[in-house]
Amino acid sequence: MGNERILVVDDEPFNLQIIAECLDGCGYRLSFAETGEQAWGMLLDTRGGFDLVVLDRMMPGMDGMQVLRNMKQDQYLADIPVIMQTAAAAPDQVREGLEAGAYYYLTKPFDPQALVTIVRAALSDALQRNELVHQVERQAEAMRLIMAGEFRFRTLQDAQNLAALAALCAPVPECAVMGLAELMVNAVEHGNLCISYQEKSRLKREDRWRDEIEDRLRQPQYADRWATLSIECRPDEIVYRVEDQGDGFDAAGYLEFDPSRAFDPNGRGIAIAQQLSFQRLEYLGKGNVAVAVVIRPQAE
Numbered sequence: 001m002g003n004e005r006i007l008v009v010d011d012e013p014f015n016l017q018i019i020a021e022c023l024d025g026c027g028y029r030l031s032f033a034e035t036g037e038q039a040w041g042m043l044l045d046t047r048g049g050f051d052l053v054v055l056d057r058m059m060p061g062m063d064g065m066q067v068l069r070n071m072k073q074d075q076y077l078a079d080i081p082v083i084m085q086t087a088a089a090a091p092d093q094v095r096e097g098l099e100a101g102a103y104y105y106l107t108k109p110f111d112p113q114a115l116v117t118i119v120r121a122a123l124s125d126a127l128q129r130n131e132l133v134h135q136v137e138r139q140a141e142a143m144r145l146i147m148a149g150e151f152r153f154r155t156l157q158d159a160q161n162l163a164a165l166a167a168l169c170a171p172v173p174e175c176a177v178m179g180l181a182e183l184m185v186n187a188v189e190h191g192n193l194c195i196s197y198q199e200k201s202r203l204k205r206e207d208r209w210r211d212e213i214e215d216r217l218r219q220p221q222y223a224d225r226w227a228t229l230s231i232e233c234r235p236d237e238i239v240y241r242v243e244d245q246g247d248g249f250d251a252a253g254y255l256e257f258d259p260s261r262a263f264d265p266n267g268r269g270i271a272i273a274q275q276l277s278f279q280r281l282e283y284l285g286k287g288n289v290a291v292a293v294v295i296r297p298q299a300e
Helices: 013-023 036-046 064-072 091-100 112-138 141-145 156-169 173-192 197-205 209-217 269-277
Strands: 005-009 029-033 052-056 082-086 104-107 148-153 227-233 237-243 280-284 289-295
Touching: 005 013, 005 036, 013 029, 013 112, 029 036, 036 052, 036 064, 052 064, 052 112, 064 082, 064 091, 082 091, 082 112, 091 104, 104 112, 112 156, 112 173, 112 197, 148 156, 156 173, 156 227, 173 197, 173 227, 173 237, 173 269, 173 289, 197 209, 269 280, 269 289
Parallel strands: 005 029, 005 052, 052 082, 082 104
Antiparallel strands: 148 227, 227 237, 237 289, 280 289
8 A cells, every 4th residue: 555645634733733744654645624615625526536534523514424424425435434533432423423434433632553553444444345346347247147156265365356256146246245355354364263353453553464364374273274155046135154164253243333343443344244235144153154145136
């Protein structure tokens, strides 16, 4: 990554200066707005020119929540990740932002390293989603003819490549691919390689997550572990089943957005998959089997 364009929005010039200093030397191209109205105008003028928005929630006039809602209703701006920076950290306020599409949060006053970490995480997640969508577009339309299939995968690259292929069975592959990739990456990292939520948070902050995964894949206790993806295409729905060889986990707390984890660099993937990619998602048994369902639209 590098050279990404970031719009920073805050009604306090001092806060804009702090963020500029925190991100100085990271290679990002920064633009600044001091009101929601100014930010919205800049977003409309560029229409997709920004890679990330760091958005103050509480501003006079058009506040951050209204800017966010406007973005999510615009087809050219809806996919831009938004980091909501706020002093309003009550669970209900955080939940409101998460449900509106602000999946990344910073509490004021924030630690400079926390800002760098969450910016890096948001940009990395967006880059991965874009790459998956492009992979889907390049795959053969013949995948839509599949009735059933079973595949196995082991690495992050395996998971992402297979997710792009399997998503072609769905009515809207661009939506399905993001959720499938989340479930399959989760099967690799948390399932087969036993990387805990807390470990991943630390590795993300240290920018060593991928390196740790590659290291564990080479270790003897994990070398023979595989995960499987099965697909069943029924007349009214498509059922994806992802199973790993790990000890499982309690997925209940991860299927919905949890305000207590909103400020972490990870922990939102399964909830995003549940909200955006699937009509049903559940974990079975000890939590090492995910079953996701995409409903097929009925012909009129």
